[in-house]
Amino acid sequence: MPMSIESGAADGEEVVRKTEPESLEIERSRTGKPVPRRGGRYRHSRYDPEKEAERLVKRAEGRDPRLVVLLDVGWGYAVLAARRLFPKAKVIGFESDLELAELARRRGAWKEDDRTVFLARGEDRDEFELLSRFIDEVGAARPVFLSAGSADSDAGDKWKHRMIELVEKIVAMQRESLSTSARFGSLWWENSVRNLEAWTRVPDVSTWFNKAQGEMVIIFAAGPSLDDSLELFQGGDGGVRLVVDTAAKRVLESGIRVDAVLAADAQDWTLEHFSKLEVSRLLATPIVPPALWDRGRERILMTLAGPHFEWMASAAGMRRVPLKAGGSVTTFAFDLARRMSPRAILLVGNDFAFRAGRRYASGTTYEGRFGMHSLVPNRFLTFENYLLRNAVREEDGQVTDEVLRQYARWMEWEIAATKIPVYRAVDFGLLKNSPVIPPDVLRQFLERPAWNPPRPLGGTSETVPISEKRLRRALGSERLRLARILTSPRKRLAELGPFFEPIVRPFAVASHLDGLDDEAIRELTRRLVRAGDLLDEVLSEDARR
Template sequence: MEIQPFISNGNWNVKIKKGNRVVTLHSIDPYQEARRITEHFNTSFGYVLVAGMGLGYLVEYLIKNTNYNVVVFEHTKEIIELAKEKRGLDKILFSSRLKIFHNENDLFDFLDENFIKEFNFYINRQYASLFPEIYQSFAGHITAYLSRKHINQSTLKRFQKVWLRNIVKNSFFYFDLPGIVDITHNFTGKPAVIVGAGPSLMNNIEVLKELQDNVIIISTDTAYLQLVKSSIMPDFIVSVDPQEKNSLYVTGVFTMNYPFLVIDSAVSFLTLVNYPPDRIIIYDTIFPLYEILSRFWGSKGKLKCGGSVSTTAFDLARFFGCNPVIFVGQDLAFSSFKTHSSLNLLESIFLYKTDRFKNFETYNSKILVGADRIEIKGNTTSVVITDRKFLTFLDWFKREIKQTSSAVINATEGGAYIDGCIHMPLKDVIYKYGIDKKLDKHIEIRKNDLIQNREAFIKFLKEVFDLVDYLIPFAGRSLDVSMDLLANFEKIKNLAPVFNKMGEFDKILLDVLKSRKEVGRFIELTMQNVIEKILSRGEEDKLTEELISTWVDFYREAKEGLFYIRHILKKRIRLEERN
């Protein structure tokens, strides 16, 4: 790479030659360019992240003319030194509002440590063109970082009613099932293998089969079928997804000896019904409603979740104090252009539905086309393709591995490079860490007896049911009034009586929410979308049809949500009475 500074239109600029390519980093008027870029930033964000500093015109403009804090990622120190030499930017570069990083891991650590979740992002297009292997990859990582919050919000919206239903239905089992805190074991200091369902899993199957008696095997639910078909019986399965179809991963596999199933307390009711109850262990879900209700059955213990079942499986190994913790099948990428290992139940179901027009290759291609194709460093290859979702998992592992005292080894023979891991083949792990002897695996589980607490809980559910039943007619009347107002917006002259009628429900609902926090948790879960919509509107001093439509949506969602709550509470109370 050759760097050639020159003066153009009275301003320093620089040409960079790399191979047969030559690019100029700045425009003819770099100050005007910097001002124009800044105009597009969101002023509500306190930070600007600049990828590719060049000679520092944008950074200088931001420090001198705005209140933004500036974070710079510049891969070569040579450019920084050139900016100091030619443009005399020493004072700017030592500003307390400026942080410069040459290593992206250090940059992400800074963002995490300072809880910076939102910022304006600008990437120098010339850098992205000249150094795509660095800056396009970096842009993907930034996108994943910014997507964390959005993905969490999207997950909440998608599953809020599912979680509510599952918690209410599953509460039938909470009083009897043990939690991870009830486990006594001898796993501390012993090796554990976390088995994911990544496309490369089959590369490790034969070695894992020989190794199974020498380690604690913690399988994700998605990998369980593959292990059973390969004559490998895990010690534990971990399941976190609340959807009913996810129960098939564990209940659709039949075997003589069932592993312990460690599950999020908000998983599908079908899992709890169809898996042997003496092999189920639960842990506390992060869902706020569960946290309030758990006073009736007590804490089951907590496990972290980074959005993927593998992250929770990893935390279970840490909970046991296992050392080392070894990953296999943890691709976090589309290895060999596939999404999962063969014999994954998801793929098995799809294969059953395939024909010559909709074959398995078409399915994988559709997934890849729909995903963000982001190139990152590979584990066994220089580059692999991943997407934003996988990048959020990688980011979680990076942060958590840093806080883990045990050795963490990535023995996945494919997929993404996981920062913080020791990377080596599974065969080499056996010899280096002396995993060649059969383990004595001992586990005992304490039983629970919470009959009195169960009775108090059912009494509480009946009280919530009565309150919800009381609220429904008021929500219905307010909905009717708001719909009439919308239909006759131009004709109604005296709005006071209309607002009074609509306000009846608002007042009663607020009184209930203030006096019964638990009821509020039930209701807000069924109204999350419209509440967010209302809050996003801000204050308005003019009555418009759009505003009235928002009220209609509010009362409609309130009415439907209350009916939904009453329905699931009624079914849960009846279940208790029948048993």
């Protein structure tokens, strides 16, 4: 929309004059503050926009918000009020009018820092990436949404609602991540330290980035539709074939060619998926059980995002590029697939739904452990009671549960964020926005020659001794730091650096929100003492060499 800008204000600011009925105009309130107007609609009070914004934000008083999300912020008065009234909170300001947003940025009304971020419809910014980095676990614990205005168009309303859904998704991801960290953070840390040699000897997954141009990446997961799909791949070797660990046994025993098996979980039951299997190529995170690395003839490291993993890579002097995590191994596989720059991605068995009482395909390790019927142990626990106890529900004609539904929502967002065509092998499951692949398109890719993976870089005999010695020296320094901290953990919690983040994270969030009681301090101390014992064990192994 055209806009004329003149210099004429006493303070040297730009003055926007109307050039057509719906053009943007900036007027002054009675208190002298800028008030945007488009047509006959004023975005703020013509009397005192700051007082108006304060009244809006005060609605959140008493809730102690740690994340304030403001919709249609206009000139940003409500953002400033939220920062002032809630000094411990982060603030997000959304604006559906790009022209207004650009002018507010240019005039300095929108200022971003570590507590504030603004986003406008039509800006060339990765919304998911930006907000994922901005919204932390503390903010996710207590978010508040407030509307400072309304959008000027249906498109603006749709964008605003999409941003609300995006923030809710990231909040849910952070809460799930924090909950998982509380249960498994210490195990992640222990496995990462025990996998010291993997950090220094195993090449990085980034060597596969951009190496599937012209190919289709096929991701095999263990959902029930895997049973329907395997025969589709018997007639050719084409495509880059990534198999998540839960589906490895079923796919490999079907005689289907596989390029790599992916593993991401820390629990020992991960090893069950590889019982009596040796895979040609294993892609695993640094938190998997150390014994798992022996199951792959060729091994590649998929690192995670987070302070601890960044610390480990930096201490070893190794290049490690993290993949996105989002609840399931499938998320790793999908992030890797799109970074390989293929022509298309095909999802096989990525269902996130039950069928005939089954959550997993037949012949998979988890079918016996988590199949619906195995979870109904006797006649006193009926199928209907199981559904009620586990929040099983029907959605779009599919039976699912809350965990699978959340995973599916995350995958839908990831799919929506990529420009690569994403298909399903069969019409089943929650990912209905992805079409079923036409048979002729599938045949076109399967008839291609087998993909030739790049030779992994790094982990050479020249670099391993240097990186391993560097990492062990850094571990020794952290052991000394921990010994000092354990003399007074309550007072010195803040001194624990990024190396201990998986252990400390839930306690740090609780400390920011409500403080730590004596029981929490005792539990944190117990976990840190265990961490010190493990460091002593790892470092003594080095001394014996």
